Amino acid sequence: xxxxxxxxxxxxxxxxxxxxxxxxVVWFIVSYGFGIILVDVLNEITFFGFKLGFWxxxxxxxxxxxxxxxxxxxxxxxxxxxxxVHED
Amino acid sequence: xxxxxxxFIIVGLTFALYIGIAIWxxxxxxxxxxxxxxxxxxxxxxxxxAADWMSAASFISMAxxxxxxxxxxxxxxxxxxxxxxxxxxxxxxxLRKFGKFTVPDFIGDRYYxxxxxxxxxxxxxxxxxxxxxxxxxxxxVVFSRFLEVDIATGVIIGAIIVFFYTVLGGMxxxxxxxxxxxxxxxxAYVVPAVFISLLMTDHFLPQTGFGxxxxxxxxxxxxxxxERLDGLSQELGFAAYTEGVRSKIDVFFITAALMVGTAGLPxxxxxxxTVPKVRDARxxxxxxxxxxxxxxxxxxxxxxxxxxxxxxxxxxxxxxGVEYExxxxxxxxxxxxxxxxxxxxxxxxxxxxxGDERNEMTxxxxxxxxxxxxxxxxxxxxVALVAAGGVAAALSTSAGLLLVISTSVSHDLLKRNLxxxxxxxxxxxxxxxxxxxxxxxxxxFGIYPPGFVAQVVAFAFGLAAASFFxxxxxGIFHKRMNRQGAVAGMVVGILFTFCYIVFFKFVSPELNTxxxxxxxxxxxxxxxxxxxxxxxxxxxxxxxxxDAPEDIQELVESIRYPKGSGEAQSH
Numbered sequence: 001x002x003x004x005x006x007x008x009x010x011x012x013x014x015x016x017x018x019x020x021x022x023x024x025v026v027w028f029i030v031s032y033g034f035g036i037i038l039v040d041v042l043n044e045i046t047f048f049g050f051k052l053g054f055w056x057x058x059x060x061x062x063x064x065x066x067x068x069x070x071x072x073x074x075x076x077x078x079x080x081x082x083x084x085v086h087e088d
Numbered sequence: 089x090x091x092x093x094x095x096f097i098i099v100g101l102t103f104a105l106y107i108g109i110a111i112w113x114x115x116x117x118x119x120x121x122x123x124x125x126x127x128x129x130x131x132x133x134x135x136x137x138a139a140d141w142m143s144a145a146s147f148i149s150m151a152x153x154x155x156x157x158x159x160x161x162x163x164x165x166x167x168x169x170x171x172x173x174x175x176x177x178x179x180x181x182x183l184r185k186f187g188k189f190t191v192p193d194f195i196g197d198r199y200y201x202x203x204x205x206x207x208x209x210x211x212x213x214x215x216x217x218x219x220x221x222x223x224x225x226x227x228x229v230v231f232s233r234f235l236e237v238d239i240a241t242g243v244i245i246g247a248i249i250v251f252f253y254t255v256l257g258g259m260x261x262x263x264x265x266x267x268x269x270x271x272x273x274x275x276a277y278v279v280p281a282v283f284i285s286l287l288m289t290d291h292f293l294p295q296t297g298f299g300x301x302x303x304x305x306x307x308x309x310x311x312x313x314x315e316r317l318d319g320l321s322q323e324l325g326f327a328a329y330t331e332g333v334r335s336k337i338d339v340f341f342i343t344a345a346l347m348v349g350t351a352g353l354p355x356x357x358x359x360x361x362t363v364p365k366v367r368d369a370r371x372x373x374x375x376x377x378x379x380x381x382x383x384x385x386x387x388x389x390x391x392x393x394x395x396x397x398x399x400x401x402x403x404x405x406x407x408x409g410v411e412y413e414x415x416x417x418x419x420x421x422x423x424x425x426x427x428x429x430x431x432x433x434x435x436x437x438x439x440x441x442x443g444d445e446r447n448e449m450t451x452x453x454x455x456x457x458x459x460x461x462x463x464x465x466x467x468x469x470x471v472a473l474v475a476a477g478g479v480a481a482a483l484s485t486s487a488g489l490l491l492v493i494s495t496s497v498s499h500d501l502l503k504r505n506l507x508x509x510x511x512x513x514x515x516x517x518x519x520x521x522x523x524x525x526x527x528x529x530x531x532x533f534g535i536y537p538p539g540f541v542a543q544v545v546a547f548a549f550g551l552a553a554a555s556f557f558x559x560x561x562x563g564i565f566h567k568r569m570n571r572q573g574a575v576a577g578m579v580v581g582i583l584f585t586f587c588y589i590v591f592f593k594f595v596s597p598e599l600n601t602x603x604x605x606x607x608x609x610x611x612x613x614x615x616x617x618x619x620x621x622x623x624x625x626x627x628x629x630x631x632x633x634x635d636a637p638e639d640i641q642e643l644v645e646s647i648r649y650p651k652g653s654g655e656a657q658s659h
Binding site for chain 2 (some may be wrong): 012031063073
């Protein structure tokens with residue numbers, strides 16, 4: 001057991017899942033929500049010469065994906081340190 | 089210097105570079121051959137993954153698809169990038185901690201079952217074969233067009249190069265070669281886009297350029313580019329560029345199938361075994377998506393510019409059609425290949441391109457990226473650079489796929505199934521023999537493509553989505569999931585997807601219209617439904633057959649945190 005206690009192991013996994021689910025919710029809303037389901041509504045808004053829904057489908061969602069992974073990498077590194085389960 | 093000579097020089101130089109790297113980093117052990125001894129830096133691994141990922145299909149034809157499909161083309165842009173979010177958060181770190189070479193290794197050990205392993209091996213081989221056949225064709229097309237050899241010669245030249253560095257170098261050779269290939273293909277993609285963006289909208293960045301206003305001296309000066317594109321499209325009988333024609337549910341399902349398929353593709357997953365640590369696996373996913381996005385964010389810009397340019401040069405600024413006599417040179421050059429044709433229906437001697445009965449042109453969407461620099465009248469070295477980029481894209485993906493095929497055969501099938509006592513040296517030999525065999529078969533399909541190579545790409549994604557993805561996710565996040573559930577899920581998921589695609593694509597293609605599709609989902613998107621079915625079947629069967637054994641549950645617990653990850657081991 002790499003953890004100090006059973007409780008730590010559970011808490012680590014719970015925090016891990018929490019972070020993952022939060023980020024996946026954003027992932028879903030931006031790509032499937034803004035880029036597909038709500039695209040017609042958002043297309044009424046103009047954003048630097050783009051229709052907003054169209055922009056999300058062809059640019060915004062991809063940029064968001066990169067940011068999400070970045071936040072995940074940072075967040076997990078912190079979490080690993082907090083529970084002392086990082087690699088040397 | 090003319091384009092021909094320049095192309096020879098630039099493509100030749102990049103080749104020398106790739107082969108040099110392959111020789112310099114020859115694999116010495118099975119570990120080196122499969123996973124580069126886990127010694128690849130995350131940034132390098134990210135670039136290699138990006139090169140591996142971006143095939144001839146995405147380099148050559150993606151922007152073309154977007155240009156012709158407009159908003160509907162977004163499914164490829166979102167689908168082929170969004171999968172990396174799933175990879176980074178749900179798969180890569182855990183599979184890296186697990187520390188085996190291949191996806192079938194994980195499935196076989198996690199589900200303590202030879203049957204599960206064998207099913208996974210067969211899926212992996214099927215997915216990779218469907219993919220590589222198209223790649224070899226891509227290599228052939230690029231070579232034959234720019235080096236002026238026939239397509240068969242083009243395919244064979246490409247195959248020899250791929251064989252050289254896959255078989256000699258193994259994963260280590262491939263990884264560093266792919267880093268070089270990424271750099272070549274990225275420049276080849278972005279440089280012409282920047283030129284065209286400056287020309288058409290005065291924006292340096294193509295990503296903001298296609299939302300900008302049209303520059304002076306270009307037809308439609310001062311108007312927003314996309315607004316003009318929508319207007320022209322509708323006037324010429326096409327759908328508005330920024331709005332699609334596919335139903336929402338179909339767009340949704342196709343995007344999901346491509347995303348989940350991306351996360352389930354064995355040749356992508358294996359990339360995350362090649363880094364030293366779990367933390368590096370997460371970082372690699374970040375770098376991979378960053379590098380991929382440089383190309384994917386540029387593609388929709390290239391698409392819009394190219395579409396406007398085609399309207400301007402074929403139909404003329406006043407949309408009356410341009411005299412064929414005065415057609416720009418790119419039209420005549422590409423006519424020779426048969427990928428652009430003009431038929432003077434109303435016999436006025438003018439070309440006219442539209443989406444209705446007035447149309448006189450057929451323009452193959454695959455020429456967009458290759459012809460774009462010519463359409464925009466860019467210098468010859470840019471045209472040559474694009475050729476080198478296309479070759480890099482096709483070669484890097486083929487090499488990655490070949491490696492998975494050879495690994496699947498030598499390691500998963502022979503060592504873990506048929507000949508457990510085989511020595512390391514023998515195993516490596518079989519891996520090389522398998523790669524050679526795979527290449528011969530793919531050369532055959534490259535020269536004599538089974539009319540459906542393009543359709544088969546969607547096939548590969550759907551199969552990966554419906555088979556591997558649920559089995560791996562359940563294997564990590566549902567520790568009590570058992571052998572019976574996983575096997576039943578994979579079998580039902582893949583059979584359902586396989587049959588649906590085969591039915592609409594090959595058995596009854598005349599029924600392949602939205603009114604006959606299940607819930608309005610096209611064969612391209614059906615993998616998503618296959619995935620849902622897989623999850624449901626696995627859960628039900630698990631409920632009926634009891635939990636996985638204690639030691640397996642402990643194994644799953646241990647892959648959920650990074651500490652104690654060693655190098656990838658064969659067993």
